[in-house]
Amino acid sequence: MSGDHGLSVTVPAALSCLEQIPALHVVLVGDQPLIEAELRRLKAAKSDPRRRIHHASEVVGMDEAPTKALRNKKDSSMRVAIDLVKDGAAQAMVSAGNTGALMATAKFVLKTLPGIDRPAIVSAIPSVSGHVHMLDLGANAECTSEQLFQFAVMGSALITAMQGKPQPRVALLNIGSEEIKGNDVIKGAAALLQASSLNYIGFVEGDGIFLSDVDLVVCDGFVGNVALKTGEGVAKMIRQFLKDEFTASFLNKLAAVAAMPALKALGKRIDPRHYNGASFLGLSCTVVKSHGGADAVGFANAIRVGVREVELDVPRRISVLLGQTLQTRSEPIAPTA
Amino acid sequence: MSGDHGLSVTVPAALSCLEQIPALHVVLVGDQPLIEAELRRLKAAKSDPRRRIHHASEVVGMDEAPTKALRNKKDSSMRVAIDLVKDGAAQAMVSAGNTGALMATAKFVLKTLPGIDRPAIVSAIPSVSGHVHMLDLGANAECTSEQLFQFAVMGSALITAMQGKPQPRVALLNIGSEEIKGNDVIKGAAALLQASSLNYIGFVEGDGIFLSDVDLVVCDGFVGNVALKTGEGVAKMIRQFLKDEFTASFLNKLAAVAAMPALKALGKRIDPRHYNGASFLGLSCTVVKSHGGADAVGFANAIRVGVREVELDVPRRISVLLGQTLQTRSEPIAPTA
Numbered sequence: 007m008s009g010d011h012g013l014s015v016t017v018p019a020a021l022s023c024l025e026q027i028p029a030l031h032v033v034l035v036g037d038q039p040l041i042e043a044e045l046r047r048l049k050a051a052k053s054d055p056r057r058r059i060h061h062a063s064e065v066v067g068m069d070e071a072p073t074k075a076l077r078n079k080k081d082s083s084m085r086v087a088i089d090l091v092k093d094g095a096a097q098a099m100v101s102a103g104n105t106g107a108l109m110a111t112a113k114f115v116l117k118t119l120p121g122i123d124r125p126a127i128v129s130a131i132p133s134v135s136g137h138v139h140m141l142d143l144g145a146n147a148e149c150t151s152e153q154l155f156q157f158a159v160m161g162s163a164l165i166t167a168m169q170g171k172p173q174p175r176v177a178l179l180n181i182g183s184e185e186i187k188g189n190d191v192i193k194g195a196a197a198l199l200q201a202s203s204l205n206y207i208g209f210v211e212g213d214g215i216f217l218s219d220v221d222l223v224v225c226d227g228f229v230g231n232v233a234l235k236t237g238e239g240v241a242k243m244i245r246q247f248l249k250d251e252f253t254a255s256f257l258n259k260l261a262a263v264a265a266m267p268a269l270k271a272l273g274k275r276i277d278p279r280h281y282n283g284a285s286f287l288g289l290s291c292t293v294v295k296s297h298g299g300a301d302a303v304g305f306a307n308a309i310r311v312g313v314r315e316v317e318l319d320v321p322r323r324i325s326v327l328l329g330q331t332l333q334t335r336s337e338p339i340a341p342t343a
Numbered sequence: 344m345s346g347d348h349g350l351s352v353t354v355p356a357a358l359s360c361l362e363q364i365p366a367l368h369v370v371l372v373g374d375q376p377l378i379e380a381e382l383r384r385l386k387a388a389k390s391d392p393r394r395r396i397h398h399a400s401e402v403v404g405m406d407e408a409p410t411k412a413l414r415n416k417k418d419s420s421m422r423v424a425i426d427l428v429k430d431g432a433a434q435a436m437v438s439a440g441n442t443g444a445l446m447a448t449a450k451f452v453l454k455t456l457p458g459i460d461r462p463a464i465v466s467a468i469p470s471v472s473g474h475v476h477m478l479d480l481g482a483n484a485e486c487t488s489e490q491l492f493q494f495a496v497m498g499s500a501l502i503t504a505m506q507g508k509p510q511p512r513v514a515l516l517n518i519g520s521e522e523i524k525g526n527d528v529i530k531g532a533a534a535l536l537q538a539s540s541l542n543y544i545g546f547v548e549g550d551g552i553f554l555s556d557v558d559l560v561v562c563d564g565f566v567g568n569v570a571l572k573t574g575e576g577v578a579k580m581i582r583q584f585l586k587d588e589f590t591a592s593f594l595n596k597l598a599a600v601a602a603m604p605a606l607k608a609l610g611k612r613i614d615p616r617h618y619n620g621a622s623f624l625g626l627s628c629t630v631v632k633s634h635g636g637a638d639a640v641g642f643a644n645a646i647r648v649g650v651r652e653v654e655l656d657v658p659r660r661i662s663v664l665l666g667q668t669l670q671t672r673s674e675p676i677a678p679t680a
Contacts (some may be wrong), residue, residue: 133580134583144518147518147526148526179569181484181564181569189484189485189565211572212568212570212573213573214572215573215576216573216579217576217579217580225569227518228518229565231518231549232518232549232566232569232570232573234549235550235551236549236550236552237573237576239549239550239551239553239574240553240574240577240578242553242554243469243554244577244578244581244609244613246471247471247613248605248609251609251612252602252605254605254608255604258602258604260601261598261601261604261605262605264598264601264602265601265602267588267592267594268588268589268591268595268598268599269588271588275584275588276584
C-alpha cells in the first residue's frame with residue numbers, strides 16, 4: 007500500500023513476477039477494493055490460483071514514528087503481511103514502506119534468530135568486480151564489536167547461499183587501511199573476525215567498497231547508509247554531468263547519438279533498479295525492503311530477492327554458520343612455538 | 344619529502360606556483376642535497392629571490408604512528424615546516440605527508456584557536472550546483488554536538504571568506520531527513536545550530552551532499568572520510584565502466600572519438616586534482632594537506648588553497664565568527680506570544 011507510489015508499483019511488479027516465476031504464489035495485502043481496482047486497471051486475469059488478496063484496513067505512513075506504527079496500527083498492510091509470514095501463510099514479505107516501522111514490526115513479530123542481537127539491512131551494490139554486498143545499511147545507527155561480528159556471519163551465510171562461494175571475502179569499513187586507525191568498536195570487531203573461521207581480509211576504505219576484490223563490507227548502519235546514499239548521489243551527479251556535456255553543443259549532441267549504445271550499457275550496469283531489494287538479515291523469516299521510490303521494475307527485483315532467499319533457506323543457513331563460528335571461537339587456541 | 348611521490352611532485356608544483364603567483368614566496372623544507380638535485384633535474388633557475396631551501400634531516404613515514412612522529416622526529420621536514428609557520432618565517436604550510444602525524448604535530452605546535460576543541464579537515468568537492476565544502480573529513484573519528492557546531496562555524500567562516508557568501512547554507516549529514524532519525528550527537532548539534540545565527544538548513548543524507556543546494560556539510564571525521572572516499576570510489580568505478588563500454592566494440596570505439604570532447608569536459612568537472620588541498624581548520628595558522636597520491640597539478644592546487652587562505656586571513660575570520668555566534672547563543676531568547 008505504501009512506498010512513494012503505492013499500488014501502481016507493487017501490483018504490476020507482483021503480476022510480472024507471477025508470469026516469470028512459476029513457483030511463486032503472491033498474497034497482495036492491503037485495501038481490497040483499491041487492489042481490485044488496480045488489477046482491473048492493469049487488465050489482469052479475473053482470478054489466478056497463485057494470486058490472492060488479503061484485506062488490511064490501515065496503512066503505515068512513510069514518516070510515521072516506528073514505535074507508534076507498531077503500537078497503533080495492528081491492521082496495517084505492513085503488520086498483517088508480517089503476521090501472515092509468522093503464521094506460515096507466506097514464506098517472505100516484501101515492502102516499499104517506512105523502513106523504521108518495517109524493521110520494528112518485523113523484529114517484534116518474527117523475532118531475531120538465536121545468537122543475533124539485532125537484524126541488519128543488507129544489499130548488493132555494483133562494484134568493478136561485479137557487485138559487493140554491504141551491511142548494515144541503516145537499521146542500527148550504533149553497533150558493538152560483537153554486533154559487527156554477527157553482521158559478518160549473516161552476510162557470509164547469505165553470500166554463500168546466493169552465490170555458492172564457500173568462503174566469501176569479508177572486510178570491515180574503516181577510515182584507514184593501516185591498523186593504527188579506526189575506533190575501538192572497529193578494532194574489537196577486527197579482533198573477533200581475525201579469530202573466527204570467516205574469511206576476514208582486513209579493512210577497506212570508502213573507495214575500496216567499489217574498487218577492491220571483496221564480497222562483503224561490514225559497518226554500522228549510520229556509516230553504511232551514508233556510504234550507500236553517497237554512492238547513489240555521485241552516480242546521479244555524474245549522470246547529470248554527462249547529460250549536460252552531451253547537450254552542450256550541436257556536435258556533442260551528434261556525438262551522443264553515436265555514444266548511445268555505450269552510455270546505455272553503462273546505465274544498465276549501475277541501474278539502481280537492478281540492485282533494489284535490501285534484506286533484513288537476522289530475522290527468523292525473510293523480509294525484503296524495496297526502495298520507497300522504486301518503480302515496478304525495481305520492486306519486481308525486490309520480490310525476486312525474497313524468492314531466492316526462501317528457495318535458498320537463508321535464515322536457516324545463518325543459524326548454522328553462526329553456530330559454527332561461535333563454536334570455533336570458544337575452542338581453546340592451540341599453543342604456538 | 345613525503346607523500347607517495349615525494350620531491351618529484353612537490354618541487355615542480357612549487358615551481359609552477361612561483362611562476363603563476365607573483366606574491367608567492369616558497370620555502371622548500373627537506374633534504375637539501377635531494378631538493379637541489381630535483382631543482383637541477385627540472386632545469387630550474389639557479390637562484391630565485393622568492394625560493395629558498397630549509398634543510399631538515401628526517402622524514403615522517405606515511406604509516407608512522409602520529410604520536411611517535413611527534414615525539415621522535417623533531418628534525419623531520421614536516422615538523423620543521425610547521426615550526427617555520429609558528430616562528431612567522433612562513434604564513435602557511437602545505438604537505439602531502441602522513442595525515443595523522445600532520446594533524447598531531449600542527450595541533451601541538453600551532454595550537455587551536457580559542458573556543459575550538461579540535462581542528463577539522465575541510466575540502467571542497469564537486470556537486471551539481473558547482474561545489475560544496477564538507478568537514479570533518481577524517482581528523483576526529485568521534486565528535487560531540489559542540490564540536491560539530493564548532494565545525495559549522497569554522498566552515499561558514501571559510502566559505503564566507505573564500506566565496507564572499509555572507510550566509511553559507513549549512514547542513515548536518517544524517518541518515519534520514521526526518522527529525523526522528525539520527526543519533527543524540529547529531530540531534531544535539533541540530534539544536535545548537537538551530538539556536539545560532541548560522542544559516543542552518545537541516546539534515547541532508549549522503550546523496551544530498553552532491554545533489555542539494557547546500558554550501559557546507561558537517562559530520563564527524565569517520566563518516567566524512569567514508570563519504571569522501573566512497574564518492575571517489577564511485578567516480579573511479581564509473582570512469583572504468585565508461586572505458587569498458589567505449590572499448591567494447593569497434594562501433595563504440597568510433598563513438599568514443601566523437602564523444603571525446605564531452606567525456607573530457609566531464610572528466611575535468613570531476614577531476615580530483617582540481618579539488619586537491621584539504622585545510623586543517625581551527626588552527627592559529629594555515630595548514631593544507633594534499634592527497635598523498637596527488638601529482639604536480641594536484642599539489643599545485645593545494646598550494647593555491649594555502650595562498651588563498653593566507654590572503655583572506657581565514658584563521659582570524661574563524662575567530663571573529665566564533666565570537667559572534669557564541670555571543671548570540673548566550674543572549675536570552677526573546678519571549679514569543
